[in-house]
Structure formats: C-alpha cells, structure tokens
Amino acid sequence: MIRAVVFDWAGTVVDHGSLAPMGAFVRAFAEFGVAISIADARGPMGSAKRDHIAAVGRLPHVAAGWRAAQGSDFDDAAIDRIFAVFEPMNVASVADHAALIPGAAATLAWCADRGIRIGATTGYTRPIMAVLAPLAAAQGFVPEVTICAGDTAAGRPAPLQMWQVMATLGVHPAHVVVKVDDTPVGIGEGRAAGTWAIGLSLSGNMAGLTLAELAALGPAETAALRATASAPLFAAGAHLVIDGIAELPAAIAMLEARVAAGERPGVFG
16 A cells, blocks of 8 residues: 655665764864854754755854854855855765665565655755765665755755655655655655655664664663654654664554555644
8 A cells, every 4th residue: 555665865774873964064064163063963954955054054053153253144155155065075975874774675675575666855965966876776775766955946844855756756645655764854844745754763863873872772771762862753743753764664564554444644734
C-alpha cells in the first residue's frame, strides 16, 4: 500500500549525526568574526541553506555579534556574503561525511524488493549534491529523483519539493507516500504535502552524534536522548519516530496497517 518513500539525505541515509553542514555553518560565520554555537547551527537544520543562514543570523546574539564585527545590521547582503563562503565549505565537507548510515543498504533493498519507489528531498543545493550524490551512488543509494533547495519556489517546510518528487515519480495519492527525515522542517514538509511522516531521532541532527559517540552511551543516556530528540519531531507532526533508517521496514508495516484500516495522514500545521 505504500508505493514511495521520500528520504532526506544528511542524517537520514548518509552522514550519521548530520555533521557536514553543521561544521560548515560554524566555520562560515567565523570567517566574518561571528562565533555561533553548534546548537545555533543545528536549530534550523533541514531548511534550504540560504534560509538556514538567515535564521541563524537573526538570532539576537548572532545579530549583535554581526553588528560588532561588521559594523552593520544583519541583512540580505550579509546572508549573501555568508552563503558565498558557506557553500564551498559544505561542498568540501560532504566528501568526509558521505558514508551510508548503518541499516540503510538493507532498508533500500527491502524497498526495492517490494517495488517501493525511492525519491529524495534535501536542503542541500545542486553544487553540494554534485559531490555527494556520486559518493552515495557508489554505496547503492540512487534515488530516482532528488529535489534540492532552490529547485522550487519555496523550500522546506513548504510542500513543493515533495510534490515535485511525487509528480516526477507519478505516485499519488499522498497517503501512499512516506517522508522520512531527521529534522522538524523535513517532517513539516511531508505533513504539508499530505503524506505520512516518519522522524529519525538518533541518527541525525536531533541527536547530533557520530555512530561511535552514540554507541558509547549507556541505556539510560540513550533513552533520555531518544526522548529529547523525538519531542520536536512529534511536535512537527511525525506520525512515528524511530531511531534510524534500519527500523523503517517495521515502521512502514505499521503505517500500512493504518492505511488498511482506512486512516489517512491528513495535513498538519
């Protein structure tokens, strides 16, 4: 009954902990004499990168830091200046963070065996994806279509990227499609498009840990992190939240049972 899955990229299928964009944001702002924290950088993750820069720059303490360092208010020109520095940094960093997240290969094979179509949306731009996509393809992740930030008139959480994927795949109605994402913005994108939405709590941006860092946690620490990371995903409208992509087949089975019972995802927000 589920005919297509639309994945996010970093933190969902590749780059455990969503590390590549986070480091680039911190370094890009530092180039202009403005210090931002990892929490600052992670806050709007999943958005189109220019929108992400705008959101970080408008944080009161970051805007104050910009005025102190640059002698002017944080405005559209400032966003353009930072983006021009950020994008090459992110292009360079994705090559170091392109490994498939454990369980991804098996889940992709499971989808293929069931005839489930695979698409993707991302807050990454085309230049970033030009580096990342071949590295992922060499490991077996080759979505039929990926819609990037800038490909549509509005980025996530607007539904336009999702709708473009669905139109390109020729898959409808929305209740036969699942969006899988590690950020509230990506969950919002799926819900705005009327599809099912499954959040990932431990593999991506919400936890922000490498695989080794996550494995080093004790059971109680892991449970606490799971709860903290899941809350914003549920608040964004996730129908289910799982630890990572390895658990997706079981989650899709649960959604298919709900579809069989007549339930539909609806539009959230």
